[in-house]
Amino acid sequence: LSAGVRYNAEKKKVGTYYTTPIYRFRMKCHLCVNYIEMQTDPAGCDYVIVSGARRKEERWDMEDNAQVLPTASEAKERLETDAMFRLEHGVADRAVLRRAAPTLAGLREAQSAWKDDFALNSLLRRRFREEKKTLREEEEEAAALQAKAGLSIPLVPEAEEDRRLAALLKYRSPDSYEDKQRMKRTEICARSWFAPSGAAPPKRGPPGRPPPPRGPPACLGIVRRRSEAPAHPQGAEAAPGSGRPEPEEAAGPPRDGSAGPPQDGSAGPPRDGSAGSPRDGSAGPPQNGSAGAPAGPNTSLVADYSDSDSE
Numbered sequence: 001l002s003a004g005v006r007y008n009a010e011k012k013k014v015g016t017y018y019t020t021p022i023y024r025f026r027m028k029c030h031l032c033v034n035y036i037e038m039q040t041d042p043a044g045c046d047y048v049i050v051s052g053a054r055r056k057e058e059r060w061d062m063e064d065n066a067q068v069l070p071t072a073s074e075a076k077e078r079l080e081t082d083a084m085f086r087l088e089h090g091v092a093d094r095a096v097l098r099r100a101a102p103t104l105a106g107l108r109e110a111q112s113a114w115k116d117d118f119a120l121n122s123l124l125r126r127r128f129r130e131e132k133k134t135l136r137e138e139e140e141e142a143a144a145l146q147a148k149a150g151l152s153i154p155l156v157p158e159a160e161e162d163r164r165l166a167a168l169l170k171y172r173s174p175d176s177y178e179d180k181q182r183m184k185r186t187e188i189c190a191r192s193w194f195a196p197s198g199a200a201p202p203k204r205g206p207p208g209r210p211p212p213p214r215g216p217p218a219c220l221g222i223v224r225r226r227s228e229a230p231a232h233p234q235g236a237e238a239a240p241g242s243g244r245p246e247p248e249e250a251a252g253p254p255r256d257g258s259a260g261p262p263q264d265g266s267a268g269p270p271r272d273g274s275a276g277s278p279r280d281g282s283a284g285p286p287q288n289g290s291a292g293a294p295a296g297p298n299t300s301l302v303a304d305y306s307d308s309d310s311e
Contacts, residue, residue, distance in 0.1 A: 011023055024038070024050065035052050036053045037051045037052055038050060
């Protein structure tokens with residue numbers, strides 16, 4: 001059995017050595033089913049094995065092992081009776097004390113550090129309170145971050161290496177403020193000042209992307225319609241400021257007289273209105289020329305402003 005092994009032993013008093021009681025211990029071995037009995041030996045300051053085991057003999061010198069040597073009985077008698085032996089023994093004891101003085105001083109200093117129990121207890125409780133406060137703050141910060149980011153996983157403690165790495169990173173947009181303003185001005189300058197009539201406003205693309213190139217109207221499938229001159233002569237004179245170009249060929253009668261309606265009125269329509277259309281405007285073609293021109297595939301309607309007071 002190794003030294004320091006503990007057992008649940010039965011203890012009983014079996015005798016006395018002068019006034020010192022002698023105790024016997026009975027215990028069960030943890031390696032087998034046998035019992036071991038041992039008792040104290042006050043006379044030899046030792047234990048005596050009664051049954052169930054035997055002593056393991058280990059021989060060593062107590063002086064070499066730095067143990068305190070007990071005083072022999074003969075030395076005790078000489079110390080009591082011989083004064084010269086007592087003096088010599090005292091000198092040797094003082095020399096041993098001088099050699100052991102540094103070691104004893106270190107032991108006293110180490111014990112003095114743990115002597116004040118109240119101060120040590122207060123110091124430990126103060127440290128525990130500070131650590132507990134720090135842990136509570138870290139838990140609150142972690143809970144706030146989890147609630148903000150919607151995380152359900154526990155967060156690991158922050159490390160110094162992670163803090164240095166996060167300080168080196170810099171999150172910014174790929175384009176600076178000046179670049180965005182420059183691209184915005186370029187987009188505005190490339191856009192037309194006047195939007196086409198009846199067309200939806202152009203959609204602006206995302207910032208940072210150049211606007212699409214604007215081609216001619218022919219590329220978009222737009223064809224300008226050519227309009228003819230009105231049949232009534234007043235229709236062409238009534239709109240001088242309309243901005244429309246005059247057609248090259250007028251719709252009037254030819255100058256050579258080879259074709260066209262007769263000038264004498266023999267074969268023309270009657271002018272008295274007996275067989276013609278009524279003049280009250282209930283039926284018949286209009287006389288203002290706004291809709292009198294024949295409708296063709298290449299004709300368009302032209303407004304008549306002859307009766308207006310714009311002049």
